[in-house]
Amino acid sequence: xxxxxxxxxxxxxxxxxxxxxxxxxxxxxxxxxxxxxxxxxxxxxxxxxxxxxxxxxxxxxxxxxxxxxxxxxxxxxxxxxxxxxxxxxxxxxxxxxxxxxxxxxxxxxxxxxxxxxxxxxxxxxxxxxxxxxxxxxxxxxxxxxxxxxxxxxxxxxxxxxxxxxxxxxxxxxxxxxxxxxxxxxxxxxxxxxxxxxxxxxxxxxxxxxxxxxxxxxxxxxxxxxxxxxxxxxxxxxxxxxxxxxxxxxxxxxxxxxxxxxxxxxxxxxxxxxxxxxxxxxxxxxxxxxxxxxxxxxxxxxxxxxxxxxxxxxxxxxxxxxxxxxxxxxxxxxxxxxxxxxxxxxxxxxxxxxxxxxxxx
Amino acid sequence: xxxxxxxxxxxxxxxxxxxxxxxxxxxxxxxxxxxxxxxxxxxxxxxxxxxxxxxxxxxxxxxxxxxxxxxxxxxxxxxxxxxxxxxxxxxxxxxxxxxxxxxxxxxxxxxxxxxxxxxxxxxxxxxxxxxxxxxxxxxxxxxxxxxxxxxxxxxxxxxxxxxxxxxxxxxxxxxxxxxxxxxxxxxxxxxxxxxxxxxxxxxxxxxxxxxxxxxxxxxxxxxxxxxxxxxxxxxxxxxxxxxxxxxxxxxxxxxxxxxxxxxxxxxxxxxxxxxxxxxxxxxxxxxxxxxxxxxxxxxxxxxxxxxxxxxxxxxxxxxxxxxxxxxxxxxxxxxxxxxxxxxxxxxxxxxxxxxxxxxxxxx
Numbered sequence: 001x002x003x004x005x006x007x008x009x010x011x012x013x014x015x016x017x018x019x020x021x022x023x024x025x026x027x028x029x030x031x032x033x034x035x036x037x038x039x040x041x042x043x044x045x046x047x048x049x050x051x052x053x054x055x056x057x058x059x060x061x062x063x064x065x066x067x068x069x070x071x072x073x074x075x076x077x078x079x080x081x082x083x084x085x086x087x088x089x090x091x092x093x094x095x096x097x098x099x100x101x102x103x104x105x106x107x108x109x110x111x112x113x114x115x116x117x118x119x120x121x122x123x124x125x126x127x128x129x130x131x132x133x134x135x136x137x138x139x140x141x142x143x144x145x146x147x148x149x150x151x152x153x154x155x156x157x158x159x160x161x162x163x164x165x166x167x168x169x170x171x172x173x174x175x176x177x178x179x180x181x182x183x184x185x186x187x188x189x190x191x192x193x194x195x196x197x198x199x200x201x202x203x204x205x206x207x208x209x210x211x212x213x214x215x216x217x218x219x220x221x222x223x224x225x226x227x228x229x230x231x232x233x234x235x236x237x238x239x240x241x242x243x244x245x246x247x248x249x250x251x252x253x254x255x256x257x258x259x260x261x262x263x264x265x266x267x268x269x270x271x272x273x274x275x276x277x278x279x280x281x282x283x284x285x286x287x288x289x290x291x292x293x294x295x296x297x298x299x300x301x302x303x304x305x306x307x308x309x310x311x312x313x314x315x316x317x318x319x320x321x322x323x324x325x326x327x328x329x330x331x332x333x334x335x336x337x338x339x340x341x342x343x344x345x346x347x348x349x350x351x352x353x354x355x356x357x358x359x360x
Numbered sequence: 361x362x363x364x365x366x367x368x369x370x371x372x373x374x375x376x377x378x379x380x381x382x383x384x385x386x387x388x389x390x391x392x393x394x395x396x397x398x399x400x401x402x403x404x405x406x407x408x409x410x411x412x413x414x415x416x417x418x419x420x421x422x423x424x425x426x427x428x429x430x431x432x433x434x435x436x437x438x439x440x441x442x443x444x445x446x447x448x449x450x451x452x453x454x455x456x457x458x459x460x461x462x463x464x465x466x467x468x469x470x471x472x473x474x475x476x477x478x479x480x481x482x483x484x485x486x487x488x489x490x491x492x493x494x495x496x497x498x499x500x501x502x503x504x505x506x507x508x509x510x511x512x513x514x515x516x517x518x519x520x521x522x523x524x525x526x527x528x529x530x531x532x533x534x535x536x537x538x539x540x541x542x543x544x545x546x547x548x549x550x551x552x553x554x555x556x557x558x559x560x561x562x563x564x565x566x567x568x569x570x571x572x573x574x575x576x577x578x579x580x581x582x583x584x585x586x587x588x589x590x591x592x593x594x595x596x597x598x599x600x601x602x603x604x605x606x607x608x609x610x611x612x613x614x615x616x617x618x619x620x621x622x623x624x625x626x627x628x629x630x631x632x633x634x635x636x637x638x639x640x641x642x643x644x645x646x647x648x649x650x651x652x653x654x655x656x657x658x659x660x661x662x663x664x665x666x667x668x669x670x671x672x673x674x675x676x677x678x679x680x681x682x683x684x685x686x687x688x689x690x691x692x693x694x695x696x697x698x699x700x701x702x703x704x705x706x707x708x709x710x711x712x713x714x715x716x717x718x719x720x721x722x723x
Contacts, residue, residue, distance in 0.1 A: 003492045011492065015671070015678035022560050022665035023495055023672075030495070030557040034549075040478030043545060046552045063568075064561040065506050065548070073662075075564050077571060097478055100542065105471045107410030112403065124393045134435050138530055141519060142448075145537075148516035149571070156509055156544060163512055163541035166519065170534035171471070173527060177435065178416040184402035186421070187438035189392035192445035195432050198520065199446070295392040297385070308390065317385050 027069035039101075043093035043157055056084050058154040065153040080152035085262050087147070087203045089255035092157040095247045099164035104240050106175035112182055115233045121308035122230050127185035128299035129228075133176040134187070136194040136218075140248070141169035143197050143210050150203075161251055168244040175237055189295045200273075204259050204266065208273040211252020212334055219245035220327040227319060228303040253334050260339035271346055278348035321354075328354040395439045409472070413464040413528065428453045428525030436525045450523040456636040457576050460628035463528035466621050470535030473621075475614045477546035482606040486554045489604055492672055497602065498551040499559030499669035500594075504615070505547040507591065510567040511583050512540035518576055532625060539618040546611055553607075560665040565658040569651065577633050578648045584626025586652040589699050592619040593692030601674040601684055623699055630703035645705060650713055657715035660723070667723065689723045 003023045012018060029050040037045055047054075051067040059082060062074035081087060089095075118126070144162045151159040180187050197214060200206040222245055225238025259266060275281055297320070302308050304323075305316025328351045335343045344358060400418040407415055414422070421437040431447035434440045452458055460466075489497070515537045522530055551558050566587065573579035595616035603609040634642060660667075670688060675681030700708045 003495055007490075007492050011672065011678060015682070018668055018671070018678065019664050020668060022499065022668070023492060026495070026557070027560070028558045030498075031555060032552045032557055033555045034553050036478070036483045040476070041481070041483045041549050041553060042478050043549075046549050048552075051552060051558070062561065063506065063510055063564050065502070065509060065544075065558065068502055068506065068558040069560040071561050071563065073563065074561060075568055077568065079571070096541075096545075100474075100476050100478065103471070103474050105410065105468075107412050107468055107471070110411070112411040113406055117402075121393075128392050131435065131438050135433050135438070138524065138527070139433050141530070141534060143520075145516040145519040148513045151513065153506070153509055159509065159513055159516075160541040160545060162516060163537045166516060166534045167538035170467075170531045174413060174467075174531055177527070178411055178413070181400050181416045181418065181421060182403045182411065184399060186397050186400050187435055188395040188397060190434045190438040190441050192441050192443055193433040195446045195448040198449055294386075294389065298388055298390060298392070301385070301388075308388070310388065313388050 022069070028067055039097065042097045043160075044097070047093060047157075054084060054088070055154055057082050058084075058152060060152055060154050063153060065156060068153075079149060081150050081203070082152075084155060085259055087151050087155055087158045087255070088258055089158065089161070089207075089251045090258060091250055091254040092161040095251050096157060096161045096164050099161070099168065099244075099247055102243060103167070104171070106171055106178055109240065110175065110178075110237050111233055112178075114231075115182060116231055118183070118230055119307065121302055122306075123183050123185050124188070125299040125302035125308070126230065126234065127180040127183065128188045128295050129303065130176040130180035131187045131189065132191055132296040132299075134173050134180065135190055137169050137172035137176060139194040139197055140210060140215060141166040141173075143200065143206055146198070147203050147206065165248050165251070168248065172241055172244070175241065179234070179237060191295060204255070204270065205273045207252040207255045207259075208270050209277050211249055212256060212338070213274065213277040213331065215245055215248045215252070216331055216334055217327045219249050220330045221323060224323050224326060227323065228300060230303065249334070253338055256338035256340070264339075267340070267342075270340065271343065274340075274343060275346075278351060280348050325354045329356050332356075397437060397439055409468060412468045413531070414468075417464065417528075424455055424459065424526055424528070426455045428455070428523045430523070430525065433524045436527060448524075449520055451521045452526075452576055453523050455526065456633055456641075458522055458526050458529045458629070459632050460529070460532075460625050461632070462624065462628060463532040466625055467528060467532040467535055470532070470539065470618075470621055473617060474535075474538070475542070477542055477549060480614075481546065481549075481610050483549070483553055486550075486605045486607050488555055491555075493604070494554055494556045495559070496669035496671075496673035497604070497608070498556035499665050500598070500602065500673065501547040501551040501611075502559040503562055503663075503666050504591065504594070505544050505551070505558075506562055507567070507587060508540045508543035508547070510570055511587065512537050512544060514570050514573070514579065515540065515583065518579060521576070536622055536625065539622070543615055543618070546615070550607065550611055559669070562666070563659050563662040565655040565662075566652075569655040575644070577629065578644070580626050580629050581645070581648045582652045584622050585630060585699055585703070586649075586656055586696065588619050588622045588626060589695040590656065590692045592616055592623060593695045594688065595619060596695075597674075597684075597688045597691050601687075602670075627699050627703045630700075630705060634704055646711075649700075649708065653713040653716040657713065657719050660719040661715070685723045689720045693720045 008020055008024055032049060034046055061076040061078055061080050064070055145166055148159055148162050197210050200209055219242060222238045222242035225235055229235040229238055300320055301313045301316030304319040305312035332355055398420045430440055432444045519530060570582045573582060595612040598612040599609055603612055670685045671678060671681030674684035697709050
């Protein structure tokens with residue numbers, strides 16, 4: 001809907017030097033009147049008309065946002081991915097809005113004042129676990145961050161979701177650091193870390209390695225926080241972190257599903273990324289081992305067994321196997337959802353042994 | 361030998377879990393329990409703002425070194441692993457390249473002050489406006505949304521270069537990028553909510569300049585000093601002169617509040633850089649300011665739709681709108697010069713590039 005000619009004439013008579021061509025013949029769709037729905041005014045609701053036309057391919061390298069009117073003199077960058085499939089996830093809008101609504105504060109939403117004193121071995125174990133977690137959590141922010149400059153304004157929802165994930169990862173680094181420091185123990189032994197995740201050279205590779213595998217395994221661990229968390233404070237911390245991780249995993253799963261549906265020829269390539277993550281190449285990341293290094297494993301065994309006697313640690317290891325089994329089976333479920341069910345036959349043998357029988 | 365003298369059967373050793381091929385854990389080592397790290401005091405009482413990062417980072421945990429020594433993701437205060445694995449792609453190890461004293465406080469403040477565009481803006485209360493006013497507002501909102509997306513994309517790309525030891529900085533920057541994301545969506549929503557749509561894209565000179573920052577401090581000067589002061593000036597002006605509804609006022613007010621935090625980071629970082637950098641590096645500041653001002657002026661000069669939109673949206677007559685545009689530029693200029701002075705970078709007014717001066721004086 002353009003401004004009426006009468007109004008334009010009146011404005012031009014007032015200001016002869018005004019151009020007003022942008023009002024006279026707007027190149028972007030106008031006339032939208034979008035009311036908020038039950039969840040407020042969300043990205044999904046404004047993704048309508050031409051603003052909801054998410055292109056399969058775009059030559060927009062200028063920073064123009066989807067739906068905005070282009071300028072003839074717009075300069076190009078050659079930095080942005082032209083293909084929707086390069087980064088798109090059908091759930092990006094929904095998950096971004098959910099992330100905004102479900103932000104929490106590590107300073108005030110975890111009832112730190114209620115943290116009881118625990119036996120020293122359990123306190124040490126929790127600090128060691130949290131040293132591992134604070135070490136790896138912001139790697140999960142650095143990794144998606146490196147791709148944000150490549151996400152064009154045509155697919156801006158992906159860029160917004162990545163910002164929400166990085167916000168979440170910041171809070172995770174922060175909350176686990178606080179947990180290690182609150183109880184009088186402090187940080188302990190760092191492990192080899194998760195820098196390998198930063199080697200991803202492609203967004204889909206990142207979604208495979210970070211979301212489908214790395215974050216997925218952490219999500220399963222957090223969701224089983226009830227088993228190893230010794231206090232209500234710790235349980236709350238892991239529950240809050242798990243709900244964030246669920247969004248990240250969902251984003252990655254939906255991206256992978258989209259890629260598998262639109263670019264099925266990438267199947268073998270994606271298996272290569274998973275081979276690496278599972279440890280099938282014999283080096284690099286080894287999700288086939290227990291989550292984290294030896295220190296973290298011992299810490300988890302102590303927490304799960306309720307103490308550091310040999311019998312307790314052995315009991316802890318047995319419970320850790322249950323967690324491990326769940327991690328692997330939930331991973332397999334994600335693979336089924338994205339259309340990579342054939343991974344069952346290709347999976348690292350040490351992980352395969354933990355798989356439940358296929359339902360098919 | 362009496363029956364009760366028989367030697368006791370050896371105590372049965374606890375069975376170690378053995379799951380062939382999957383897990384056969386070694387005997388517990390537990391050396392990590394003796395990690396030579398600082399034992400902070402047990403926290404018994406929390407502050408009025410809860411258990412903040414500044415409170416948690418007690419003693420040596422709170423000391424960010426001038427040069428961070430580890431190339432991987434070792435958290436500050438932990439014992440580094442003997443096998444540190446692959447060195448990360450971090451390139452920023454010098455504190456002076458990223459530091460601002462109040463990062464930890466800004467991080468917590470950003471979380472406390474987060475707002476939710478979908479549900480905390482009075483979208484339903486926006487009344488229909490004259491078409492040219494709505495279109496003008498939408499042009500301005502499109503511009504803010506586009507700038508915020510550029511800031512978000514470029515800032516997120518920098519995180520991979522900042523080493524892990526400066527965690528306060530990384531955490532704060534995560535909040536800033538999340539602020540930018542919310543600005544992108546909030547202003548886009550407003551442009552689409554009331555009978556309008558998006559306007560014309562910006563000329564993009566400044567966007568490209570932000571993209572092309574070679575150094576992080578350069579990025580901060582472009583994004584957190586130049587862009588933020590001009591956007592903050594616009595939001596403060598907008599609250600008074602542009603807003604037609606409660607939703608408009610909320611958008612400008614909330615955004616301005618976020619931008620003030622971004623500006624604090626920018627000012628503190630620039631001050632720290634100016635104080636800590638040697639003469640050679642300090643000279644970079646002028647080069648970056650010159651470049652940023654030139655590119656900003658190019659945008660201001662060529663962005664006719666934005667300029668005309670401000671005129672049409674802020675005055676009852678075109679003449680009044682032109683006066684309002686001058687007022688906007690003066691506010692932005694004062695914000696900009698004020699920020700530089702707060703960063704202990706004085707005298708810029710006399711050295712501002714002529715093209716920007718021209719756009720301020722005769723917009």
